[in-house]
Amino acid sequence: MKNFKQQLDREMGPVEKRFTPAMQERIMQKINEPTPKKMAWPYVMTMVATTIMMLLLSVLIMFPATQPASTATSPLAAPIKSFHINSEPEEDFFVSTSLFSLGTPIVLNKEKIAMMQMLLSHAQKTDDKIDEETLYADITVAYDTGKERSLRLYSEDDAHYLLYDVHTHETFAGVSPKSLDEFIDTHMPFEYIFILLGLFFLLLFVANRIVSKRFGIVKRNQKAVSKKQSWILVALCLFTSFYTAFSAEKNIFVYLIAYSTFVAIDFYFEYRYAREDRRYILSVNLSIMLCLFFIAIYIIPLFL
Structure with a gap:
């Protein structure tokens, strides 16, 4: 250690020449200067995020989301968004709900959806048996709630019709103000x-x-x-x-x-x-x- 100090004095000069009074004064000023405190940004952002989350939770608690009350009196009358229809039904019920099926296409036409909604709304549960009525179409209705209902549409005459649920085996009867022929026609003109x-x-x-x-x-x-x-x-x-x-x-x-x-x-x-x-x-x-x-x-x- 002593040899190192002697070598340092030979190369840089003695201590009294290296540290002049002016330099010593500047060093002391730097030492005595107060060090600025840095902002602890991680803690600040954490506090801000916590405050925002608490406010959002308070709003959700004060104003809970409410579902609109349904005015439908039966499952058939609930609002629908689309339906698949097979206008050439056979003995067994068949409707494909695949988006890529051309045999039973999905119907998005607003007028036909309104017609289907009307048929569902006007139909009331009945104990009548389906005997000689004409089978018009197989239909799978997609409700706004995400549920589906598979129905067979029968026609008694030009106005009266029946809807038969293939799963619950319930029958619903109604009177249509419009002809069903144009409604079930899903073929491209x-x-x-x-x-x-x-x-x-x-x-x-x-x-x-x-x-x-x-x-x-x-x-x-x-x-x-x-x-x-x-x-x-x-x-x-x-x-x-x-x-x-x-x-x-x-x-x-x-x-x-x-x-x-x-x-x-x-x-x-x-x-x-x-x-x-x-x-x-x-x-x-x-x-x-x-x-x-x-x-x-x-x-x-x-x-x-």
Whole structure:
């Protein structure tokens, strides 16, 4: 330690030269200056958050949330937000509540929802048996409360109708001021289908002309590259037709898979065996147009 002090004195000079009176005075001033206290922000923010939480809890306690009182006299008369309808019912009750089902679509049309609400409100419980009444539709009603009710709609004549609950086996009778024929018709009108098909083929024709000109695609008399491709595509079309004719639940995914397979097979054969014609680009164009067509087919019936 002594050797270190002697070495320090040799290099920096003795202590009396290193610390002049002026420097010593400045050091003492710094020592005597009061150190500023820093704000303890974590504690401050914790106190603020606690105060806000206490105020919110006080407001919730003072003003509790109240549910609006329901004026419905029966479960049937409760407000509904939508319903699924199968306008071609068979012996067994069938309604698919899937968002992707085209067989029993969800009804969002405000007029039809109001009509369904009216049928539910006017129906009163009855002990009448259902004998020779005409089965009009299978319906699953979605209430605002989140509950659902599965009903079968029967018609005695042009005005009188019956609603049969398939789970509780209760029967409700009512009188409708409007015809039920238009209400249960959930099929897309022919004019909509005609317009959509016309737009689809027109847009597909225009898009093919633009793409063919842009990429220099060769025009060919034969649409298919080989007979194997033609047979596969014909078989796929027949399968889709049989599914449409005999399936109660027409799921949009089945159609998407079928037509995606159709486009994929066409793309494969064109790219594998006739790549120089560059017609595989038209398959990509067809897939885009089919997606737009399916979107229109799926969305439009929701509001009809």
